[in-house]
Amino acid sequence: MLTRTRAPEVAPAEVDTGLGAARLRDVDKTFAARRRGADPVTAVRGLSLTAGPGEIVAVVGPSGCGKTTLLELVCGLIAPDAGTVDAAPAALMAQRDLLLPWRTAVDNAALALSVAGVERGAARARAAALLRDFGLGGFERARPAELSGGMRQRVAFARTLLSGRTVLCLDEPFAALDALTRQEMQDWLAGALLAQPRTVVLVTHDVEEAIVLADRVLVMSPRPGRVVATLDVAVERPRRRTDPALVALRERALRELRA
Amino acid sequence: MTAALLLLGLLGGWEAYTRLSGIDEFVLPAPTAIASALYDDRALLWSNFTVTAGEIGFGMLVAIVLGLAFATAIHFSEGLRRALYPLLVGSQTIPIVLIAPLLVAWWGFGLTPKLAIVALVCFFPIVVPTLDALDRVDDDLRKLMRTFGASRWQTFRMIEAPAALPGVLTGAKLSVAIAAIAATFAELAGSEAGLGNLMLKAIPQFETARAFAAVLILSAFSVALFALLALAERRLLPWARQPRGTAP
Numbered sequence: 270m271l272t273r274t275r276a277p278e279v280a281p282a283e284v285d286t287g288l289g290a291a292r293l294r295d296v297d298k299t300f301a302a303r304r305r306g307a308d309p310v311t312a313v314r315g316l317s318l319t320a321g322p323g324e325i326v327a328v329v330g331p332s333g334c335g336k337t338t339l340l341e342l343v344c345g346l347i348a349p350d351a352g353t354v355d356a357a358p359a360a361l362m363a364q365r366d367l368l369l370p371w372r373t374a375v376d377n378a379a380l381a382l383s384v385a386g387v388e389r390g391a392a393r394a395r396a397a398a399l400l401r402d403f404g405l406g407g408f409e410r411a412r413p414a415e416l417s418g419g420m421r422q423r424v425a426f427a428r429t430l431l432s433g434r435t436v437l438c439l440d441e442p443f444a445a446l447d448a449l450t451r452q453e454m455q456d457w458l459a460g461a462l463l464a465q466p467r468t469v470v471l472v473t474h475d476v477e478e479a480i481v482l483a484d485r486v487l488v489m490s491p492r493p494g495r496v497v498a499t500l501d502v503a504v505e506r507p508r509r510r511t512d513p514a515l516v517a518l519r520e521r522a523l524r525e526l527r528a
Numbered sequence: 529m530t531a532a533l534l535l536l537g538l539l540g541g542w543e544a545y546t547r548l549s550g551i552d553e554f555v556l557p558a559p560t561a562i563a564s565a566l567y568d569d570r571a572l573l574w575s576n577f578t579v580t581a582g583e584i585g586f587g588m589l590v591a592i593v594l595g596l597a598f599a600t601a602i603h604f605s606e607g608l609r610r611a612l613y614p615l616l617v618g619s620q621t622i623p624i625v626l627i628a629p630l631l632v633a634w635w636g637f638g639l640t641p642k643l644a645i646v647a648l649v650c651f652f653p654i655v656v657p658t659l660d661a662l663d664r665v666d667d668d669l670r671k672l673m674r675t676f677g678a679s680r681w682q683t684f685r686m687i688e689a690p691a692a693l694p695g696v697l698t699g700a701k702l703s704v705a706i707a708a709i710a711a712t713f714a715e716l717a718g719s720e721a722g723l724g725n726l727m728l729k730a731i732p733q734f735e736t737a738r739a740f741a742a743v744l745i746l747s748a749f750s751v752a753l754f755a756l757l758a759l760a761e762r763r764l765l766p767w768a769r770q771p772r773g774t775a776p
Binding site: 344345346360363367369371381384385412434438 | 668675676
């Protein structure tokens with residue numbers, strides 16, 4: 270059930286015809302106690318989530334509701350104790366950009382390509398082209414320390430895209446940015462995903478971010494986390510934050526969160 | 529600038545003291561006497577310097593190669609860490625005073641026991657910062673690499689090894705100063721040449737100024753080596769000095 274509408278005349282440069290899906294069904298995950306004597310922590314219990322091919326699903330919830338656990342399950346970094354995880358290979362993008370300070374912007378973006386054994390020149394060419402698309406032309410040779418927070422997040426997103434994974438797991442990707450930059454980056458990400466569709470699981474604290482970006486917003490309960498409400502965002506793109514439909518949805522999501 | 533002034537003042541005071549007190553030159557030579565020894569004995573000092581410099585250089589090289597291998601092995605295996613780390617710390621308590629003559633007895637007056645002593649002393653300061661840097665690598669970066677399908681080795685090569693380089697250089701800088709002491713000591717325990725050997729012979733020959741000149745050369749060499757490493761750090765790892773760079 271794809272509520273998202275895409276302008277047919279947009280012809281993205283790198284469309285992956287076979288976008289993957291991510292599906293979690295009744296997943297439980299408990300972590301052993303970090304300290305001796307402490308109780309084990311059940312991060313998620315009975316968690317179900319589906320992100321169909323090309324769908325953007327946002328997950329909002331209170332701190333410590335197992336959102337990061339959810340993404341690590343999708344990425345296959347951890348295995349569930351119970352339930353099933355069925356996901357195409359996914360790439361993870363964290364709140365911190367995690368750029369390597371010794372690599373230039375272009376080489377950071379090309380990290381996954383070097384892992385895949387792509388020849389350096391070809392990898393750089395692909396990364397540089399994407400960075401230019403992302404408004405970072407002229408900064409290819411800059412090191413992360415010379416870039417602003419928003420620019421670094423864009424490099425990190427380029428790196429995530431170049432991994433070739435069709436499922437992207439975004440873990441509060443803009444939480445470390447200031448409010449204004451964050452809004453800019455949300456609009457930018459919406460545009461980037463319109464041009465290069467991917468299946469996205471976006472975890473965030475920020476209800477507005479979820480509503481602006483996603484096709485569907487899932488509200489999670491406090492730990493142990495599970496989905497307590499689902500909101501379909503059937504609003505065409507490009508979206509405006511002030512759109513009454515979006516504002517109404519935001520209020521509803523906040524109500525669900527407080528419930 | 530102030531350091532230079534201070535040094536100048538100290539030297540002036542030293543010179544004045546030796547002249548005014550009439551102290552014997554073999555007890556405390558004046559700075560001018562040391563300077564003339566430095567010039568008069570330059571051939572002798574140089575030939576002995578090359579020996580000691582070789583011991584320091586190759587000894588540190590051995591320490592770096594072994595230290596990096598050791599740190600890498602420990603980093604990859606928790607079992608090895610538990611087994612070897614206590615031994616590493618223990619190795620630092622071996623009194624060099626005791627073991628140096630023993631090594632000379634085993635391996636003779638040549639280069640080998642000197643390399644062993646310099647390496648033994650420098651090993652620890654190289655391993656510890658290297659291992660710390662490896663351990664400090666962000667776990668989220670390892671996760672990122674796993675989602676990219678990277679092997680353990682690729683993660684080491686692309687993430688952990690470069691992240692550890694500043695630690696390696698810190699270790700090398702720490703080693704420089706003690707390497708000179710270790711080499712001198714190794715020569716005192718038994719040798720045919722070297723600045724330490726020269727010092728040992730100079731004192732009974734009442735050539736105290738020559739011994740001081742040897743010390744001066746050795747310190748200058750250590751300082752130069754340290755400066756070289758600091759320069760290499762600035763040139764090769766500019767990112768490690770930038771406070772705003774994201775810590776890997």
